[in-house]
Amino acid sequence: MTDAEIPTGRQAARAWKHLDAGVRKDAWRRARQGLGHPDPAVAALAVGWARYTLSRSFAVRYAGRMFVGLIVALGGVALLNRVGSPESFLYVNAVTVFVVGGIVTYTMARREAERLEGQI
Numbered sequence: 001m002t003d004a005e006i007p008t009g010r011q012a013a014r015a016w017k018h019l020d021a022g023v024r025k026d027a028w029r030r031a032r033q034g035l036g037h038p039d040p041a042v043a044a045l046a047v048g049w050a051r052y053t054l055s056r057s058f059a060v061r062y063a064g065r066m067f068v069g070l071i072v073a074l075g076g077v078a079l080l081n082r083v084g085s086p087e088s089f090l091y092v093n094a095v096t097v098f099v100v101g102g103i104v105t106y107t108m109a110r111r112e113a114e115r116l117e118g119q120i
Contacts, residue, residue: 005044012048019045036113050113062102069098 073094
């Protein structure tokens, strides 16, 4: 694989998963520091995987997290409702906080990926 051969789509995700766990961990560590991987093949796979991951919709990437967070939030609110009988606005506030948190997380990840992609 040369520098120009960046995989796309599901091929990128599969190739990334086939890398050794230590190599992936090293690539992540370097990316957090704003550095690319010294091996051009691994760097190309990392870029392809990041592009594929970020191209998927918000709902697809975070559906599981959103569902678990929603269930936990609603369970906590139901427990508080039993204990202190708060108003129904607490449900709305819990869901709003969760959704805003997800949007902020998505925006930060997208900006970081764009920054890293510009350095490669």
